[in-house]
Amino acid sequence: MRNGTNLKIFSGNSNLPLAKEICAYLDMEIGDALVTSFPDSESFVRYNENIRGMDVYLLQSTNSPANHNIMELLIMIDAARRASAARISVVIPFFGYARQDRKDQPRVPITSKLIANLLVAAGANRVLTMDLHAQQIQGFFDIPVDHLYASPVFFDYMRNRNTENMTIFTPDVGGMKMASAYAEVLGCPLGFVAKRRTGASTVEATNLVGEVEGREILIIDDMTETAGTLTAAAKLLKERGAKRVSAVISHCVLNETGKERLQQGHLDELVTTNSVNMQVDNLPITQLSVAPLLGEAIQRTHTDSSISSLFEVKGF
CATH class of the missing domain: 3.40.50.2020 (Rossmann fold)
Structure with a gap:
């Protein structure tokens, strides 16, 4: 494993193949967690390994079914916080509800700010995402946000x-x-x-x-x-x-x-x-595949290294 033993990556159900690709890039196993639903569709999460004092990364895109995937991520964050993870970083390759980033008509919500508030309230310490629909969404968070580009x-x-x-x-x-x-x-x-x-x-x-x-x-x-x-x-x-x-x-x-x-x-x-x-x-x-891009960002964030070079375009 290329990383320290205190790094753990877990995935929700929205994009498990990408999470496995990222772990393969980092030469490590994906974390063992049960992420499922009760018969009435309530989400249930249980980490099947010790994460006390660990640097935990939770991968989940919030595409359709958006509400279910967001709730699943929030419950994963809460479970990790209650299991005494040292740092909880959420990796959201696709950040849903980003189109509602301002009040462009009367009596409508700003749901991208609401999602940011929910992630912070659940216990997230850091957000890693890619190609937000609107750049200003980074400012909706009161925690660090690493915004990558797929370009x-x-x-x-x-x-x-x-x-x-x-x-x-x-x-x-x-x-x-x-x-x-x-x-x-x-x-x-x-x-x-x-x-x-x-x-x-x-x-x-x-x-x-x-x-x-x-x-x-x-x-x-x-x-x-x-x-x-x-x-x-x-x-x-x-x-x-x-x-x-x-x-x-x-x-x-x-x-x-x-x-x-x-x-x-x-x-x-x-x-x-x-x-x-x-x-x-x-x-x-x-x-x-953006697995190498996200995997490298996770690696550098885990080791407190700069990710600025990931924005560079080589060969043009």
Whole structure:
């Protein structure tokens, strides 16, 4: 084992394969814990090994079923605190409820702040997450937050791809900063898709700004659920003469509607991470592992080392 004997990694049920990959990267066994539910769906957690005085890391994405996965994580934190763990760090590859990060209409909650409060109240000492929907969510916590980016993983995947005929597009105003960073690193022009939401899960792409005719298009966004924005943008881009349309999405939390839309063929490839445990069979999806990225962050946090170098993009 590469780490000290006082490091323990446990996982909830949301993304056990990723937790096992992280442990394999760190050359250690995943912690022995029973994380299950009673017949009435109440969560139950029991650590089957001693964690007194240990540096404990709990991995859980909070995708669908979001409420169950969040509650499971809170109970894991509480159980670890009552078992006298020295430090409890929660590793949340995909942080749910992040879209509700402000009051954009009357009488609505700020649920991302609520989740932050719940994690701290349960006993978490530190949070490690990746590609938050909104950067300001880091400030909602009264404990340290390490916010990683999946971009180095994507850039490594695209290292040998010819980008001379590529345009980077963002499907909305909120993603302009992220798309601009990709355009700068890859040396590509930047474009923008104007959209109009016609329903809770339906989107209409109305206009384009940027070089499209005969070019390869790469759409950048942080997450997709129904794939409405992606497929609407891809369809319009193809109509305007795009040669090929791909997308880079940090968190792919597709529901059945999203899977059906991807099968329509407007989007040639969707590149994403395994921050969410999802079957990608028969879909134009390339799934990249963030286990080395998260594993290295856990290793460095455990040894109180800097994680700044994990943000560097090499080879471009």
